[in-house]
Amino acid sequence: MTIESAILIAGVLLLLGVLASRVSSALGVPSLLLFLALGMLAGSEGIGSIQLDSFDLVQRVGTVALLVILFAGGLDTRWAEVKPVLAPGLLLSTLGVLITTALLGTFAWFALGTYTDFDLGTAGLTWLEAFLLAAIVSSTDAAAVFSVFRTSDVRPVPRIRSLLELESGSNDPMAVLLTTLILGVMATGDDVTPRQVTVTLLMQFLGGGAIGALIGWAAAWVVNRLRPASGGLIPVIVLAWGFIAFGLTDALGGNSYLAVYLAGMVLGNRLGPGRKAAIEFHHGLSWLMEIGIFVLLGLLVFPSNLGSVAAVGVAMALFLMLVARPVSVFLCLLPFAYRPREKLYVSWVGLRGSVPIILATFPATYGVEGANQIFNLVFFIVLVSVLVQGMSLVPVARRLGVTLSHSSS
Numbered sequence: 001m002t003i004e005s006a007i008l009i010a011g012v013l014l015l016l017g018v019l020a021s022r023v024s025s026a027l028g029v030p031s032l033l034l035f036l037a038l039g040m041l042a043g044s045e046g047i048g049s050i051q052l053d054s055f056d057l058v059q060r061v062g063t064v065a066l067l068v069i070l071f072a073g074g075l076d077t078r079w080a081e082v083k084p085v086l087a088p089g090l091l092l093s094t095l096g097v098l099i100t101t102a103l104l105g106t107f108a109w110f111a112l113g114t115y116t117d118f119d120l121g122t123a124g125l126t127w128l129e130a131f132l133l134a135a136i137v138s139s140t141d142a143a144a145v146f147s148v149f150r151t152s153d154v155r156p157v158p159r160i161r162s163l164l165e166l167e168s169g170s171n172d173p174m175a176v177l178l179t180t181l182i183l184g185v186m187a188t189g190d191d192v193t194p195r196q197v198t199v200t201l202l203m204q205f206l207g208g209g210a211i212g213a214l215i216g217w218a219a220a221w222v223v224n225r226l227r228p229a230s231g232g233l234i235p236v237i238v239l240a241w242g243f244i245a246f247g248l249t250d251a252l253g254g255n256s257y258l259a260v261y262l263a264g265m266v267l268g269n270r271l272g273p274g275r276k277a278a279i280e281f282h283h284g285l286s287w288l289m290e291i292g293i294f295v296l297l298g299l300l301v302f303p304s305n306l307g308s309v310a311a312v313g314v315a316m317a318l319f320l321m322l323v324a325r326p327v328s329v330f331l332c333l334l335p336f337a338y339r340p341r342e343k344l345y346v347s348w349v350g351l352r353g354s355v356p357i358i359l360a361t362f363p364a365t366y367g368v369e370g371a372n373q374i375f376n377l378v379f380f381i382v383l384v385s386v387l388v389q390g391m392s393l394v395p396v397a398r399r400l401g402v403t404l405s406h407s408s409s
Helices: 003-027 031-042 055-075 079-112 127-136 142-151 158-170 172-188 194-225 231-251 256-270 275-300 303-332 340-348 354-359 371-388 390-400
Strands: 154-156 403-405
Touching: 003 031, 003 275, 031 275, 031 371, 031 390, 055 158, 055 231, 055 256, 055 275, 055 354, 079 127, 079 158, 079 172, 079 256, 079 303, 127 172, 127 354, 127 371, 154 158, 158 172, 158 256, 158 340, 172 194, 172 256, 172 354, 194 231, 194 256, 231 256, 231 275, 256 275, 275 354, 303 340, 303 371, 340 390, 354 371, 371 390, 390 403
Parallel strands: none
Antiparallel strands: 154 403
16 A cells, blocks of 8 residues: 555545544444444455554554543643542542452453353463453543543533543553553563562552653643744644653653653643643544544454454453442442442443553564454453443433533533
8 A cells, every 4th residue: 555545545534533423422422433433344344445454553553542642631631620539530540440350350260261162272261361351451441431521412510520531541551550460471471479569550650640740840831931933832842741751751660651641630730821722732633543543443353253252242341341340439439428329320431442452452462372362352342331331321321310411511
């Protein structure tokens, strides 16, 4: 394919993605579902017949897309809204992910350990394989949650919405860390002690949090005092700081995903006159990244392979939605004054999206046997989550009485 043809195809797919977002808003269907469907239609088994079989390429593009999406979400997050839900949000994004992984991993091992129709090169699933699958799908997805709330005419009440956005924006680091830890053990065969895991988690989160906050503060100081030749350069300067936060944090051993989200939040709350322009720019850029990565993920999957993982995928998705997620939410919110119906709604908004699918490309880059099966299974679980949870977020919110009309938000 020539570069001219690739550019033409990219333009057409982006245009169709924008149209799909309009359709999703009108029909109440999550836009990410239509983006995935668009990619599958354009893929090797669809009408577009576009060939894409590079897990490494999708992983790299996905990393950039997540960086931008998290940074944009942080920029648009008001500290006054986050402060009241900071403690429960952080608990959900750390302990909640661990509980979800433990419950889903145990279920996968017991229920699927002897299920010979699905295996990754062994007779059923091993402990490590089961917990790898659980870790990959353990976090809610910021892009999915932000997308649904942006396109819906009905939103949850402010403190629930702030809690969900904070959780979805800050729980990806835990899922990434757990996934890479398990993959490292599988690749090397080395044992990892609970003490090593705890130390690694603390270093990643404390380092990522501190570095991200400091970079956000420094960026705000620079941007507010800098006088670029054109006002249109302010959003570009802001984006540059997002890249710096991500790359520098990784170089210093912190968690880049947490750092870029916090850097965006600190910077967004301290920006001066250029704040509105920067947020609008990153809002559009975030949409570009969402369309691009979901279409790309749709291109990567072979729909004909999903049937072989359907039974396993449905079982894991239902356990995740109906048991693992609710248990983790109710346990984490136990110390806080949330009504049962609010906890139920937070439990139901355990939407999975691009993050699990991108993480599902990691096993291939680590040389794990059965990597294609892992990718197909995770993709199927995400599809079930989007279809069941994504399409019912608004009706469930109304049913539980936790809604706030769009006009009054």
